[in-house]
Amino acid sequence: MSEYNQDKLIQDVVKAFSGTPDARLRELMTALVKHVHAFAREVDLRPEEWQAGLKFLTATGQISTDTRPEFVLLSDTLGLSMMVVALQQARASGTPQGALPPTEATVEGPFYWAGAPDLELGADIAEGVPGEPALYMGRVTDLDGKPLAGALLDIWSGDGDGLYDVQLSDEPTMKARGRFRTDNEGRYWFWSIRPTFYPVPFDGPVGEMMRACGRNINRPGHIHMQVSAPGHVKLTTHIFVAGSPYIDEDAVFGKRDSLVVDFEAHPPGRAVDGREMETPYHSASFDFRLVPEPA
Numbered sequence: 345m346s347e348y349n350q351d352k353l354i355q356d357v358v359k360a361f362s363g364t365p366d367a368r369l370r371e372l373m374t375a376l377v378k379h380v381h382a383f384a385r386e387v388d389l390r391p392e393e394w395q396a397g398l399k400f401l402t403a404t405g406q407i408s409t410d411t412r413p414e415f416v417l418l419s420d421t422l423g424l425s426m427m428v429v430a431l432q433q434a435r436a437s438g439t440p441q442g443a444l445p446p447t448e449a450t451v452e453g454p455f456y457w458a459g460a461p462d463l464e465l466g467a468d469i470a471e472g473v474p475g476e477p478a479l480y481m482g483r484v485t486d487l488d489g490k491p492l493a494g495a496l497l498d499i500w501s502g503d504g505d506g507l508y509d510v511q512l513s514d515e516p517t518m519k520a521r522g523r524f525r526t527d528n529e530g531r532y533w534f535w536s537i538r539p540t541f542y543p544v545p546f547d548g549p550v551g552e553m554m555r556a557c558g559r560n561i562n563r564p565g566h567i568h569m570q571v572s573a574p575g576h577v578k579l580t581t582h583i584f585v586a587g588s589p590y591i592d593e594d595a596v597f598g599k600r601d602s603l604v605v606d607f608e609a610h611p612p613g614r615a616v617d618g619r620e621m622e623t624p625y626h627s628a629s630f631d632f633r634l635v636p637e638p639a
């Protein structure tokens with residue numbers, strides 16, 4: 345096909361979408377077509393490469409389940425998830441003059457599971473889970489530093505071996521997950537384990553892609569949370585463990601410096617929340633600042 349006909353082809357495809365009633369869908373599809381065609385032309389895409397790509401996407405779909413969302417992993421490892429997070433946070437920023445910067449968001453990842461148990465402040469979400477105990481504490485505030493009472497923290501974590509509950513069996517039960525509400529001073533505290541680095545699931549097509557490209561497959565140690573309060577934009581983020589292996593080469597590009605926290609080591613004894621610890625433990629302090637919802 346001549347250069348001219350290649351251009352005509354793209355124009356024809358774009359035109360075929362021009363009648364899309366929903367303006368945003370029209371914009372998305374038109375831009376997608378243009379970029380996909382531009383990609384094919386830039387790399388001079390061969391039929392066997394195109395076939396391999398389709399086979400890869402098919403395999404990505406075939407391995408996917410509710411607890412193994414391979415397309416999320418694909419999006420994460422291509423950095424697209426993080427780009428969407430960054431765009432969303434930029435859209436929602438508009439931080440008022442003099443206000444504190446909001447807590448940065450990062451990827452949700454593939455392991456969120458709605459419906460974690462509601463627990464009392466100070467509870468341990470990691471009962472029976474391998475790993476070194478850690479006390480998490482801090483406050484949830486608005487951008488003026490005013491405490492948000494009753495803010496909800498929905499927490500999920502891998503265990504000390506780097507595995508999430510959903511990876512432990514085909515019919516998993518919830519582990520290392522819990523929901524907490526801040527007290528009247530916006531404070532939260534709970535126990536879990538100090539998370540360790542872990543590889544993203546690498547036994548599927550995304551893992552194959554990562555190996556073929558010589559990519560690091562590991563994420564640095566982190567614990568996940570969604571933090572929400574009435575009148576504020578829900579925040580999906582992590583706390584990262586300072587000094588964790590892979591802290592500067594997160595396989596999904598989710599690490600942000602402002603989310604890296606020193607985990608203080610403590611000998612056995614009475615923790616600040618009154619819990620008597622018979623083993624050494626860690627503590628991590630982190631305050632979350634939420635953005636007000638647009639008026």
Ligand SMILES: [Fe+2]
Pocket residue numbers: 453455502566568
């Ligand atoms: Fe994670």
